[in-house]
Amino acid sequence: MEQILANGLYLGAQYALIALGLTLIFSLMNVLNFAHGQMYVLGGFVTYTFVAQFGLPFIVGLLASAVVLAVVGALIEKFLFRPVIRKSKREESTMLLAAGIAFFLDAVILLVFGEKQRGVPKIVNGVFNWDFRLIMPYDRILIGVLAIAAIVGFILYMQYSRTGRAMRALAQDRVAAQLMGVDVDRYSMIGFALGAMLAGVVGGLLVTITGINLGMGGPTSIKAFMMIMIGGAGVISGAIAGGFILGMMESIGLSVLAVYGDITYLVIFATLMIFLAFRPQGLMGKPWG
Amino acid sequence: MNTQKLLGVAGFLFAVFVLVPWGIAASGRWDFYYTLTSVALLSIGAAGVWLTFYIGRINIGQGAYALMGGYVSAVLIMKAGISFWATLPLAGLFCAVISVLIGLPILRLRGVYFAMVTLVLTEVTRLTALALSVTNGAKGITSIPLPGELSLFGLTIVPDFATMQNPKLAFYLLAATLMVLSYAALWRIVNSRLGHLCRSLQQNEELASSIGVNTAYLRVLAYAISSFFGGIAGAVFVAISQSIYPSSFVVTDSVNFMLYCFLGGLGYVFGPMLGTLLLYFGWDLLSIAKQYQLLIYSSAMIALMLAVPNGVLSLLDRKGGRK
Numbered sequence: 001m002e003q004i005l006a007n008g009l010y011l012g013a014q015y016a017l018i019a020l021g022l023t024l025i026f027s028l029m030n031v032l033n034f035a036h037g038q039m040y041v042l043g044g045f046v047t048y049t050f051v052a053q054f055g056l057p058f059i060v061g062l063l064a065s066a067v068v069l070a071v072v073g074a075l076i077e078k079f080l081f082r083p084v085i086r087k088s089k090r091e092e093s094t095m096l097l098a099a100g101i102a103f104f105l106d107a108v109i110l111l112v113f114g115e116k117q118r119g120v121p122k123i124v125n126g127v128f129n130w131d132f133r134l135i136m137p138y139d140r141i142l143i144g145v146l147a148i149a150a151i152v153g154f155i156l157y158m159q160y161s162r163t164g165r166a167m168r169a170l171a172q173d174r175v176a177a178q179l180m181g182v183d184v185d186r187y188s189m190i191g192f193a194l195g196a197m198l199a200g201v202v203g204g205l206l207v208t209i210t211g212i213n214l215g216m217g218g219p220t221s222i223k224a225f226m227m228i229m230i231g232g233a234g235v236i237s238g239a240i241a242g243g244f245i246l247g248m249m250e251s252i253g254l255s256v257l258a259v260y261g262d263i264t265y266l267v268i269f270a271t272l273m274i275f276l277a278f279r280p281q282g283l284m285g286k287p288w289g
Numbered sequence: 290m291n292t293q294k295l296l297g298v299a300g301f302l303f304a305v306f307v308l309v310p311w312g313i314a315a316s317g318r319w320d321f322y323y324t325l326t327s328v329a330l331l332s333i334g335a336a337g338v339w340l341t342f343y344i345g346r347i348n349i350g351q352g353a354y355a356l357m358g359g360y361v362s363a364v365l366i367m368k369a370g371i372s373f374w375a376t377l378p379l380a381g382l383f384c385a386v387i388s389v390l391i392g393l394p395i396l397r398l399r400g401v402y403f404a405m406v407t408l409v410l411t412e413v414t415r416l417t418a419l420a421l422s423v424t425n426g427a428k429g430i431t432s433i434p435l436p437g438e439l440s441l442f443g444l445t446i447v448p449d450f451a452t453m454q455n456p457k458l459a460f461y462l463l464a465a466t467l468m469v470l471s472y473a474a475l476w477r478i479v480n481s482r483l484g485h486l487c488r489s490l491q492q493n494e495e496l497a498s499s500i501g502v503n504t505a506y507l508r509v510l511a512y513a514i515s516s517f518f519g520g521i522a523g524a525v526f527v528a529i530s531q532s533i534y535p536s537s538f539v540v541t542d543s544v545n546f547m548l549y550c551f552l553g554g555l556g557y558v559f560g561p562m563l564g565t566l567l568l569y570f571g572w573d574l575l576s577i578a579k580q581y582q583l584l585i586y587s588s589a590m591i592a593l594m595l596a597v598p599n600g601v602l603s604l605l606d607r608k609g610g611r612k
Contacts, residue, residue: 032401034544080591088598089556092347095404096551097594099544103587111584218540222412225405233401266416269409276406277394 002134008251009244010140013147014202016243018220019227020154020236021198027171027234028191030091031081034098037221038105039196043069043203044212045113051120058123058208065204066197073196076101077189102217109214119211143205150201151240158236167191171234226272232285241283305465310458322457324573326529328566329464330522333471335549335561337518340475342555343484344511345491346396350407351519352543353414354384358520359527359537363430364423373436374447377524384520385513392512396505399494411543418535429534436463436528460529467525468562471518476558478514487511552593554600563601 018040025033033039043065050061084097124138158164166187169177178184203212227246231238246268253264276282313321334351341348358380365376395406418424435450447463450456478484486507489497498504527533545568553564571589575582597603 026401032404080595084594084598090599092555093551093594093598095347096548097591099548100587100590100594103583104591107581107583107587111580222408222540225408229402229405229409233405263416263420266413266420269413269416272409273391273395273406273413276398276402280398280402282402 002130004251004255005248006134006136008248010136010144010247011251012244012247013144013151014206014243015223015227015247016240017147017150017198017202017205018224019231019239019243020151021195021202022224023228023231023234023236023239024167024198025192025195026228027236028167029077029081029085029094029188031085031094031098032225033195034095034221035076035102035105036195036199036224037217037219038102038109039069039072039199040203040220041212041214041217042072042105042109043200044207044216045109045118045203046200047204047207048118048120048212049113052118058120061120062201062204065200069200069203070193070197074189074193076196077192081192082185082188102221106214106217109217113214115214117211117213118207120208123208139208143209147202147205150198154198155236163187163190167194226268229272229276229282232282235282235284238282238284302469305469306462309465310461319457322461323529324570326457326461326464327526328569329461329468330525331546331549331569332562332565333464333468334519334522335546335553335565336471336475337515337522338546339550339555339558339561340478340487340511340515340518342550343479343491344487344508345494346399346508346512347401347404347547348407348512348515349404349540349543349547350410351515351546352538352540353407353411354388354516354519355523355526355542356411356414356418356533356535356538357387358384358523359533360418360424360430360523361520362524363433363527363533366433367430368423372439373528374439377521380524381517381520384516384523388513388516389509392509396508396512408540408543411538411540415535415539424535427535429532429537431532433527433531433533435531460525464525467521471521472559472562479558483507483510548590552590552600554602557600557602557605560600560602567601 018036021039022033022036025031025036046065046068047058047061050056050064051058080097080101081094084094085091088094122137122139124142126138128134128136128138128141158168166177166182167190169180169182170184170187170191174184206212223246227242228234228239229242230245231240231242249268249271250264253267257264257267309325313319334355337354338348338351361380361383362373362376365371365379366373371379391410395403395410398406419426424430435456436447437451438449439447447459450459453459479487486497486502489502490504490507494504523538526537530537549564549568550561551564552568553560553562568590572582572586575586578585593601
């Protein structure tokens with residue numbers, strides 16, 4: 001039991017970090033970022049390049065993937081999303097753009113990094129063992145702690161910094177924020193960059209454990225969508241809750257339902273459908289997002 | 290105006306049923322038949338997605354119904370020995386019934402919530418196909434016979450596909466006919482009372498219901514019609530490939546159906562058809578670019594989006610405005 005809970009917490013911390021980026025972008029710009037999974041993969045590959053190819057320490061690789069993804073996110077917002085949002089009649093048009101960007105990033109990753117599974121050497125050796133009731137490799141613990149630290153850092157940033165306050169105002173009411181003198185364009189760009197950066201950080205963290213390959217992008221996006229549906233789209237607390245809930249469900253499902261075969265995700269999906277029928281806006285979302 | 294429209298329709302039918310087979314026979318590119326058949330079938334599915342857009346819902350779950358329709362047709366042919374022609378409407382109806390059951394709760398959702406839940410639905414369908422025994426799990430159903438003879442009162446309408454010299458052409462004509470029928474139906478729906486009501490849903494659901502429009506009934510109806518199209522498209526696909534696997538239609542296909550609609554233009558009945566042709570045929574032509582295929586394809590998609598964010602057919606709008 002302790003093992004399942006610990007696995008769930010560890011998974012949940014990763015998931016929450018992915019969902020945070022997605023929900024941030026959604027709340028600021030009303031854009032469902034289909035390319036989020038690809039950004040995560042890109043982050044993993046950047047860390048891999050810095051750590052395994054150039055032989056730099058892991059923390060440098062992690063920072064590099066954060067910076068690269070932040071720049072990529074800012075450029076995507078400025079040159080792609082902004083003009084399309086301005087010109088299109090229906091805001092759903094951004095979905096096509098997001099899907100196009102997902103394909104584009106897939107193509108770039110394929111050309112630059114290839115299709116092989118990549119990983120970096122373990123950053124910490126050894127296994128934590130508590131009386132055989134709870135066994136966890138140290139590097140997983142470290143990654144989990146780093147992920148939780150990133151979440152806490154993100155919340156503090158959003159809560160207490162000037163930029164964070166501006167972004168929260170933007171998420172609440174775009175027009176009102178603009179009337180109060182918030183530079184909407186600038187903070188949209190920062191927000192998108194921040195969201196992409198979070199995806200990159202998770203990619204950088206997870207490349208040490210599970211490795212990374214091209215095919216991980218799409219499924220990661222779907223999982224992230226599920227998390228923000230559980231928690232409620234566009235709400236930061238919801239994304240965190242959704243991430244931890246999904247992580248827990250996956251961890252419990254994989255051990256409890258293993259006897260029935262590979263049906264964990266089927267059960268999770270079905271539960272989600274029923275849950276959404278009763279509470280369409282998720283746990284903490286505003287009605288109709 | 291009316292003769293112009295009639296001429297347009299006649300020209301379109303002529304192009305689809307005469308020019309294309311003639312052009313392919315002349316150029317000898319027989320592989321185009323498969324591509325164009327796929328375009329025709331995918332555009333049927335996209336027509337359904339477009340109809341859900343028409344009531345203001347983003348549907349990324351058409352792949353689920355295509356997969357369901359395919360499995361219904363395959364199982365009925367293989368296990369019950371029913372003719373392909375009978376399974377075609379049955380597949381559509383099965384999907385429509387399922388979509389009513391699923392639609393009743395999830396159509397209460399709006400915006401991205403509905404979009405995400407339908408996306409999840411595609412994944413659920415794939416996992417269900419993997420888990421059930423009637424669908425034969427990951428191995429799928431293979432070596433499904435080609436469609437047999439279709440006859441009415443002893444009169445042969447369509448000969449047995451297995452005896453045909455050129456089943457590729459026959460499949461193309463079948464898919465094209467179905468496509469024409471679907472779009473005729475779609476056009477009729479949009480230009481009827483039902484279509485006007487759907488438009489009122491798209492604009493403002495609360496307002497529509499406040500003046501007595503039965504919104505719950507309408508959106509389920511539109512979703513059921515949409516899924517019917519998806520099921521039919523899936524069933525024909527199975528007949529062509531003679532096999533079906535849980536991975537025959539996945540999330541990417543669902544997303545593609547939505548993209549076809551977007552690219553063609555959401556405000557135009559024939560938008561999804563054009564979008565499917567451009568995207569699918571373009572993708573096929575780009576295969577000469579080998580490893581740069583996806584890069585060029587996605588760049589072109591992004592560029593198109595920047596140039597015409599309201600769909601390719603919105604170019605017509607601007608011309609009309611200038612006059």
